[in-house]
Amino acid sequence: MAxxxxxxxTAVAEAAMRAGLVSYFGxxxxxxxxxxxxxxxxxPELGRAFVQAESExxxxxxxxxxxxxxxxxxxxSSSPGVSLMQEGISYISGTELPAxxxxxxxxxxxxxxxxxxxxxxxxxxxxxxxGEYHLIVLAPAxxxxxxxxxxxxxxxxEKYRMVVCLLLDGFLGQMMEPVxxxxxxxxxxxxxxxxxxxxxxKERVVLTxxxxxxxxxxxxxxxxxxxxxxxxKNEVRYKGYYLDDAEYVVIGYGTAGRIALTAVRAARExxxxxxxxRPISLSPFPTRAVDELxxxxxxxxxVEMSNxxxxxDVVSIAARRVPVDFYGRxxxxxxxxxxxxxxxxxxxxxxxxxxxxxxxKWLAKMxxxxxxxx
Amino acid sequence: xxxxxxxxxxxxxxxxxxxxxxAYAAMDEGKHVTWIPSYGPEMRGGTANCTVVISDDEIGSxxxxxxxxxxxxxxxxxxxYEPLVKPGGYLIVNENMVNRAAVRDDIHVLMVPASTIAMExxxxxxxxxxxxxxxxxxxxxxxxxALEGALEAHTAARLKKFIxxxxxxxxxxxxxxxx
Amino acid sequence: xxxxxxxxxxxxxxxxxxxxxxxCPGCTHGVAHRLIAEVLEEMGELNNTIGVAxxxxxxxxxxxxxxxxxxxxxGRAPAMATGIKRTLPHxxxxxxxxxxxxxxxxxxxxxxxxxxxxxxxxxxxxxTNYGMTGGQMAPTTLPGQKTSSSPLxxxxxxQGYPIRTAELLATLDGAxxxxxxTLHDARGIRMAKRAxxxxxxxxxxxxxxxxxxxxxxxxxxxxxxxxxxRQWLAEHMLPYYPVGDFKVSTAVSEMKIGxx
Ligand SMILES: Cc1ncc(C[n+]2csc(CCOP(=O)(O)OP(=O)(O)O)c2C)c(N)n1
Ligand code: SF4
Ligand SMILES: [Mg+2]
Numbered sequence: 097m098a099x100x101x102x103x104x105x106t107a108v109a110e111a112a113m114r115a116g117l118v119s120y121f122g123x124x125x126x127x128x129x130x131x132x133x134x135x136x137x138x139x140p141e142l143g144r145a146f147v148q149a150e151s152e153x154x155x156x157x158x159x160x161x162x163x164x165x166x167x168x169x170x171x172x173s174s175s176p177g178v179s180l181m182q183e184g185i186s187y188i189s190g191t192e193l194p195a196x197x198x199x200x201x202x203x204x205x206x207x208x209x210x211x212x213x214x215x216x217x218x219x220x221x222x223x224x225x226x227g228e229y230h231l232i233v234l235a236p237a238x239x240x241x242x243x244x245x246x247x248x249x250x251x252x253x254e255k256y257r258m259v260v261c262l263l264l265d266g267f268l269g270q271m272m273e274p275v276x277x278x279x280x281x282x283x284x285x286x287x288x289x290x291x292x293x294x295x296x297x298k299e300r301v302v303l304t305x306x307x308x309x310x311x312x313x314x315x316x317x318x319x320x321x322x323x324x325x326x327x328x329k330n331e332v333r334y335k336g337y338y339l340d341d342a343e344y345v346v347i348g349y350g351t352a353g354r355i356a357l358t359a360v361r362a363a364r365e366x367x368x369x370x371x372x373x374r375p376i377s378l379s380p381f382p383t384r385a386v387d388e389l390x391x392x393x394x395x396x397x398x399v400e401m402s403n404x405x406x407x408x409d410v411v412s413i414a415a416r417r418v419p420v421d422f423y424g425r426x427x428x429x430x431x432x433x434x435x436x437x438x439x440x441x442x443x444x445x446x447x448x449x450x451x452x453x454x455x456x457k458w459l460a461k462m463x464x465x466x467x468x469x470x
Numbered sequence: 471x472x473x474x475x476x477x478x479x480x481x482x483x484x485x486x487x488x489x490x491x492x493a494y495a496a497m498d499e500g501k502h503v504t505w506i507p508s509y510g511p512e513m514r515g516g517t518a519n520c521t522v523v524i525s526d527d528e529i530g531s532x533x534x535x536x537x538x539x540x541x542x543x544x545x546x547x548x549x550x551y552e553p554l555v556k557p558g559g560y561l562i563v564n565e566n567m568v569n570r571a572a573v574r575d576d577i578h579v580l581m582v583p584a585s586t587i588a589m590e591x592x593x594x595x596x597x598x599x600x601x602x603x604x605x606x607x608x609x610x611x612x613x614x615x616a617l618e619g620a621l622e623a624h625t626a627a628r629l630k631k632f633i634x635x636x637x638x639x640x641x642x643x644x645x646x647x648x649x
Numbered sequence: 650x651x652x653x654x655x656x657x658x659x660x661x662x663x664x665x666x667x668x669x670x671x672x673c674p675g676c677t678h679g680v681a682h683r684l685i686a687e688v689l690e691e692m693g694e695l696n697n698t699i700g701v702a703x704x705x706x707x708x709x710x711x712x713x714x715x716x717x718x719x720x721x722x723x724g725r726a727p728a729m730a731t732g733i734k735r736t737l738p739h740x741x742x743x744x745x746x747x748x749x750x751x752x753x754x755x756x757x758x759x760x761x762x763x764x765x766x767x768x769x770x771x772x773x774x775x776x777t778n779y780g781m782t783g784g785q786m787a788p789t790t791l792p793g794q795k796t797s798s799s800p801l802x803x804x805x806x807x808q809g810y811p812i813r814t815a816e817l818l819a820t821l822d823g824a825x826x827x828x829x830x831t832l833h834d835a836r837g838i839r840m841a842k843r844a845x846x847x848x849x850x851x852x853x854x855x856x857x858x859x860x861x862x863x864x865x866x867x868x869x870x871x872x873x874x875x876x877x878x879r880q881w882l883a884e885h886m887l888p889y890y891p892v893g894d895f896k897v898s899t900a901v902s903e904m905k906i907g908x909x
Contacts, residue, residue: 099497101490101505101624123754124785124798133785136798140807148786148798148808151724151754176723207704207720271532272490272505274497351532358530432535 099274104239104264105130107275108172108198111246113138116281118167119145121158126210127266128174128200144283152177156184156197163193164303166291167284168250172198174266175216176207179224185259186225190305192320194253196246197231198262200269203428211428212266214352217405220261221379228317230324232260232331233379237354239273241376247278256327257290263378265401267351267430324380333376334385338364342371344443345389347410348399349375352431356399359436370440378406383413390417397421397443399436401429404455411454421446422454471526473611474534476551477598478519479543479564484598488541489520491602495612495620496524504532517546524611539609541601543567543584560648562604564597578648580604587642593632596639603643662686664695666715675875677832677865678706681745681774682713684842688849689716689741698741699733701726704754705747706780724755727762730769741852743770749779752788752814759818763858766823770848771860773814775890776867784870788812791885796870811889815862819895825857827896831864833882837892844894846906856900864890 102110109131112120120139122132132148139146145162149155155171162169173181178199188195201216203209218224221233232252236242242264249260287294292301307313337357339345348356353374363370373389375382390396395418398407404422411420423439425431475492477485489505496503507520521533539560542548544567555561557576566585582604584597606617618637625633661667664686672678689695695716702710704723711718721729726744734742751759751773762769778796779785785798789811793802803811815829826848830841841863848859864886866878873881 101493101497101503124749124779124782126782129782129785129797133797133800137800140801146807150756150788207708207722267506267532270507272493274503354529355531355533357528361530430533432533433531434535 099276101272102239102275102277103130103270103272104242105200105269106134107239107243107277108246108262108264109134110138110277111243112170112196112250113142113144114278114280115247115250116168116283117144117170117250118283118285119147119158119162119169121147121149121155121162121169121171123149123152123155123173123177125152125174125177127202127212127269128172128198130269131172131198131200152180153184156181156188159195159197160184160188160191160193163188163195164191164292166194166254166288166294168196170196170198172200174200174202174210175204175213178216179219182219182225185231186223186227186229187305188259189225189229189231190227191303192257193259193303194250194257195259196249196253196262197259198264201263201265203426209428210266212268212351212430213401213426213428214265214350215402215405215426216263217378217400217402220263221381221405221409229320230258230327231379232256232258232327233263233377234260234333235263235350235376235378236268237350237374237376239268239271240275242268243275243277245376247281252331256323258323258327263350265351266428328380331377332380332382332384334382335374335376336385337372337374338369339371339373339389341369342389343369343393344395344397344440345371345373345393346397346399346436346440347373347375347386347406349378349406352399352401355431355433356436358433359440362433362437363440368440368444375406381409386410386413390414393418395419395421395443395446395448397423397436397439398454399431399439400424401431402426404458407455416450419443419446419448419450419452420454422458424458472529473524473539473609474537475522475524475539475541475605476519476534476537477522477541477543477602478517478547478551479567479598481518483518483543484595485518485541485543486520488598488602489522491617491620491624492522492524492612494624495616496522498620498623499613499616501525501612502527502529504529506532517544519547539605541605543598543601545569548572560605560609562601564601566597578608580608580646580648582643582646584643588639591635591638591642593635596635599636599639600643603640604646605643606640607644607646608648662690664690664715666713668712670713671709672706673869675866675868675878676706677776677863678774680832680838681772681841681863681865682710684838684845685743685745685772686714688842688846691846692849692853694741694849694853697739698743699737701730701733701742701744703744703746703750704781705750705774707745707747707774708781710745724750724753725758726750726755727758727767727769727771731762731765731767734767734769738768741770741849742768743772743849743852745772746774747780748773748775748777748787748789748814749785752812756788759814760821763818763824763860764821766825766857768852768855769858770852771858772845772848773860773862774865775814775862775886776865777811777886778867778870780867780870784867789814789890791889794885813890815860815895818860821858823858824860824896825898826851826859826894826901827862828860828894829862829864829890829892831882831887831892833864833866833879837864840892847901847904850904850906851901854904856904857898862890864892
């Protein structure tokens with residue numbers, strides 16, 4: 097297999113092409129722009145649709161339209177742009193349409209900066225838009241994983257007719273790693289039966305997210321939630337490292353997860369029995385895996401490049417069976433393995449109080465470490 | 471084996487490219503490798519650095535607080551990274567671009583007049599290759615000839631004419647051996 | 650030479666801070682800043698002005714323009730300025746926006762503000778691309794112009810035609826003064842300053858919405874040195890984006906500009 101050294105952003109763009117992307121709609125924003133730029137050259141080259149939209153609002157609604165045809169469509173952006181897309185994401189979800197969104201997360205809130213962050217977890221995993229809907233959220237930790245999950249994202253979007261978000265951060269977008277690119281998939285150009293413009297539909301097709309009668313809306317929501325149960329059953333993905341004999345487990349995803357791996361290895365070299373759980377599907381979350389670990393380990397350490405947005409999920413699963421410590425960096429700061437290694441040692445030597453508030457402990461430390469600027 | 475290398479200098483000195491060449495060479499050898507640049511507005515004219523991690527195993531962190539080696543192509547880079555090199559590690563400095571010697575005595579320091587050598591070879595911009603040659607000539611992170619091979623394999627056609635000069639720069643750099 | 654012979658002919662306007670800007674060398678964002686500072690100083694408005702900075706290369710305009718400032722979300726500066734002006738009607742409120750910010754992301758907000766006759770002034774920097782994010786296509790990118798997201802040159806068949814923003818906004822009844830000027834040479838800069846003065850006077854006298862579009866260079870993303878970039882502007886932008894006054898309401902045409 098031929099290895100290529102590619103930047104995360106470019107690799108995802110190319111992987112999407114190879115997965116049979118028919119249309120792309122996007123708007124420039126750092127640190128995602130290479131993705132759009134790559135497709136601005138490649139899509140027209142292969143006779144496929146590329147539009148630089150007037151805004152992320154435009155882009156997501158172009159995706160909405162393209163998704164109504166059931167043909168593979170995608171957009172990509174970074175945090176402030178994704179915030180703007182939330183309305184469209186809710187509409188696409190409420191219309192049961194397949195679409196792929198790539199969010200290369202950067203430091204916030206507000207205009208923030210262009211450095212890597214994971215502070216979009218809440219808006220992506222727990223729904224930044226209105227109403228009851230779920231996204232499938234996949235969080236790669238390497239360029240190869242990003243490439244593999246890109247193809248999978250389109251398959252899952254079609255299988256469940258829902259929005260799949262590939263959640264990256266600025267680090268992964270800018271990093272180069274050797275990858276094996278997948279082969280080109282045949283491109284589907286005929287809309288499926290449920291879509292507009294399909295030659296196979298028996299009646300005319302009307303796609304809308306309006307359910308003016310509340311009972312209908314409720315029924316629809318029950319159907320959507322039933323489908324989500326299926327997703328939760330089938331699509332949980334994570335990677336465990338050194339979990340078999342682990343007494344303490346670090347939980348982190350994406351870039352924070354792989355940085356934690358270095359810290360976990362260092363701790364093991366010092367004789368500590370530490371494991372790492374790296375969620376790959378953030379939604380559906382690897383709830384069962386965390387739940388089982390909570391029964392047999394002495395403590396969790398959640399590591400994120402945010403103020404602990406995934407932490408809340410882990411805390412609720414752990415349900416006070418084990419203490420849940422937290423280490424996070426915010427605002428575009430990326431932790432070094434050494435910082436996480438220290439947090440691991442503190443967890444081991446700590447008080448093991450299952451009622452302790454991991455975030456409060458961490459925040460007190462952060463006030464010492466970086467201050468409040470006031 | 472795992473090594474973390476930071477290559478740092480002004481934008482335009484070829485720091486990112488030097489790192490990429492290492493990454494290509496490591497990849498061609500079947501090693502795990504990551505390359506990550508500093509990015510953002512500071513790229514406009516300011517400093518540019520990248521971190522390369524080479525490992526036999528799946529790589530965790532693509533950055534390191536205490537790298538095993540640093541190539542410093544200017545004074546700000548020397549000031550910033552000298553204190554951070556892992557004890558026993560390597561600090562390779564473009565002697566022509568700084569006005570002070572290194573102060574650490576628990577690391578290997580190589581002061582290489584890389585710009586002078588590069589100009590002798592024919593292009594000052596090959597200083598990055600001289601320093602990379604010095605790094606590899608001392609640390610032997612890759613197989614013999616791996617960087618040269620990567621140059622041959624991964625240089626765009628229109629730039630191929632520079633390969634002999636870059637190879638000479640690598641070799642001239644490798645002549646510098648840490649005491 | 651006696652002291653009486655020494656005459657200051659050029660100095661930093663007091664509305665500008667004593668900082669080196671982050672703009673690329675030769676970029677005309679700096680010229681536009683200077684003109685705004687000079688005009689507001691001449692009008693005695695420096696202490697009465699609130700600026701709204703855009704998302705774009707001028708995001709840090711408030712580091713250089715030395716009065717109260719806020720920073721808007723991408724494209725939304727006219728809405729934010731509206732909020733300020735309606736709350737503090739006696740303040741001079743202006744937005745400073747790039748072409749991606751104003752004519753792409755924020756086209757809705759600018760059209761709405763102009764049609765409301767919002768009493769704000771807009772300084773609009775047209776440099777035919779998205780400078781800050783690395784030179785992607787903007788609504789103002791010329792047909793055939795290569796950018797990092799139109800690598801083969803803007804193809805009007807698939808990527809549409811450039812927007813002539815000044816002409817477009819001039820069609821709106823709420824717009825009192827809409828003009829285009831260029832910053833590529835000294836004469837253009839002098840004319841630009843006069844237009845900026847008029848625009849702020851329109852606001853001061855409560856005559857309605859005012860905007861000055863300024864043709865600007867982006868040597869970095871155009872891949873040209875400053876001299877060639879100015880020439881490129883003259884050769885390619887001026888024919889497409891002619892300098893002129895596109896809307897001068899009757900009230901504005903009768904307006905008297907005091908001082909200077
Ligand atoms: C919602 C949102 N989308 C995209 C961006 C990224 N972005 C930053 S500046 C910019 C364009 C700036 O171009 P322009 O307005 O022409 O200003 P210039 O830099 O050319 O002066 C974009 C798209 C953002 N910050 N927020
Ligand atoms: S990128 Fe262009 S617009 Fe931005 S500061 Fe540089 S020259 Fe000016
Ligand atoms: Mg612009």
